[in-house]
Amino acid sequence: MAIQKRFIAGAICPRCAEMDRIRTWEQHNIRYRDCVSCDFFEQLPIKDAVLTELETRVNRPDEEPQRQDIQPVRILDPGNR
Ligand SMILES: [Zn+2]
Numbered sequence: 001m002a003i004q005k006r007f008i009a010g011a012i013c014p015r016c017a018e019m020d021r022i023r024t025w026e027q028h029n030i031r032y033r034d035c036v037s038c039d040f041f042e043q044l045p046i047k048d049a050v051l052t053e054l055e056t057r058v059n060r061p062d063e064e065p066q067r068q069d070i071q072p073v074r075i076l077d078p079g080n081r
Contacts, residue, residue: 003027015040 011022016038024033031046
């Protein structure tokens with residue numbers, strides 16, 4: 001699986017202060033960031049971040065358009081007795 005490096009829009013490099021030069025990618029539960037203008041490089045574990053993202057995704061009701069709730073089953077209509 002190829003590693004996807006993507007630029008972070010609007011990110012400013014903490015070392016050279018250039019904007020839109022920071023790339024980020026993830027590998028082996030590590031999030032890497034580096035700068036294409038200087039030799040800034042950073043890595044941090046993303047275990048907590050991944051858990052948070054998953055929880056957020058699961059808890060989003062917008063992504064369940066056809067959610068089927070348990071419907072009450074009417075066995076007898078007491079009005080007809
Ligand atoms: Zn930089």
